[in-house]
Amino acid sequence: MTAVQPQLPTEDAVEAGTTATTAVRGRSRVPWRFLAGRAAFYLFTLWAAVTINFVLPRMMKGDAVSQYLSRNRNVSPEAADALRSLLGLDTDKTLVQQYVDYWVLLLRGDLGVSLLHGLRPVTEVISQALPWTVGLVGFATVVSFAVGTVGGAVVGWRRGSRLDALIPVTTFLATIPYFWLGLLGIALFSVNLRWFPIGKAYGVGMRPEWSAEFVGQVIHHGTLPAVTIVIASLGGWMLGMRNMMLTVLDEDYVTVAQAKGLPNSRVLWRYAARNAVLPQIQSFALSIGFIVGGTIVMEMVFSYPGVGKLLLDATNAKDYALMQGVFLVITLSVLVANILADVAYAFLDPRTRQTEA
Template sequence: MIYLLRRFAFYVAAFFVALTFNFFIPRLMPGDPSARIIASFQGRLNEAQIDAIRQSYGLTGSLWEQYLTYMGSVFRLDFGISTVQFPEPTASLLFYGATWTLVLVGLAVFFAFIIGSMMGIHAAWNRGGFFDSFFTPINVMMNAFTPAIVALLLFYAFSLQLQWFPLGRAHSTEIMPGFTFLFIGNVLYHATLPVLSIFLVSFGGWHLGMRNVMINLLNEDFVILARAKGLSDRRVRYRYVARNAILPQITALALSIGFLLGGALVTEQVFNYPGLGKFTFTAIGSRDYSFIQGQLLLLTASVLVANMLSDIANVILDPRLRT
């Protein structure tokens, strides 16, 4: 419990540091988010209206006053008004984009982690066999590809040439959103290529990571003792070796959240998918402080929560951490 409390205190401190950087980094960029809105009125605004627009974006007062206002608004979950989708609240755009990004990243991570780890277990247990000799080099090669290359290849082959999958969007416009089999199936159909592009560049890493850790554990004393006791291969493989080898995988899973969300930015741009990555790309070009800050804050919170959950999982799986 003390271990978890220390980790929780660390994550809270890291979150406040991230909040501070999240406030200052967009303000180091040239430009002003309110300037785009004010310029669109072509000089028809008076001083009071200009001040009201600047105030809505938290740009009035000194930098310290803006910082305090920003901190208060974060804890009220008020991220301001989006410049690109003016006057849409940033929070609603973040929720909408995060929902679709979680569909992509969640499905890709789930299948990549499960399939890659199981392949790594089988390859390590049969080291030097056909499965290990055939699939391990392929996964090393696939792990070297970037999401952009794989996404473009899949898009060109299956969307443009073969036309098996749609060119973009999260679902067909003629289908009403709702928890129906028709809508869910249509969403999965549109998400197939984006999910596959993220899966192909990530599952090889889980395979290699699990394989290497398991190989290092196979000659440990507790494994030799388990075999000497006459335990079955299946029990030694999963209850003794894989259970210990999965601990670094869980930590790596938490650390990869940021990378996967960053990779989704490229994937969403290629497949015109309405997720956080696509909205963030547009927001950076438009100097949309509100959305940039909200997205970075959401990304930071996701990574911290994922690491906290990995610490809890490690305590459950590793009895040594409890003492």
């Protein structure tokens, strides 16, 4: 007699939520080659970004000391040379020596001092401006992504209904230049209706502190710019998710799930939306990464103290140390956001884990 071979436990392909060729759950292996490749890629990207960060400011005409001397003519030549040496602009050193010194200081966590802010450490200057940008723009970006993705999924699921009217409306609002939308919001809600302040992060005479009054001031001042950011970016998230839903709903695993009699809510969120959201993850990672540096226009319109305004002032003053510090923060934020996007993408898409393994 022929021995009956025991069958391996199988998993329904629909339950896997993908169109994977096999649903057999094998022993998972750590994709060391993939991890090593991604680590090498991100390390090389970090090195290239830091190098460009070092070179670009020095290609600009003039420097921070020259700008400072043009405003303060009573500074002696010895003091000017001391300032150049302090800022890493010593003419006695070659560009290669300055590059090596920059890396040494960077590895120590020393980003230099800002001449624009009275020789204060760059880390201190950035640390005071960064929470304002991350708190406002980060919150608004997350809200717009969540609302746009969920709304796009519902609109795509109910295609042909009256909800389709939301797509052209939100897309039209997204085509309006952000600064113009912000100015309209200020004119309507600040000047005419007086519901919100015209600008700033908090009222005049207030000092930053953890108190109910100060937190209320911050929320009151930040509501209008946050709503403006959400309105300006909502259309892109909703349109992208709705188009992906229309593509995913024609897949076989969605049809099989519906044929099995699964609840519509489970088919929508467990199968259709889970796969349709994958391209949104990469876009969301880029949006999170550019939160730090992509807010110059918003902070100028609303006079909001943040990293964008800090970068603009540093560029005008040719403050190398401050410019390099802000660029470094932007670079790190983009890299970290992309790493998190890779992890989230592999978690949401089982096919990615199988391919990488």
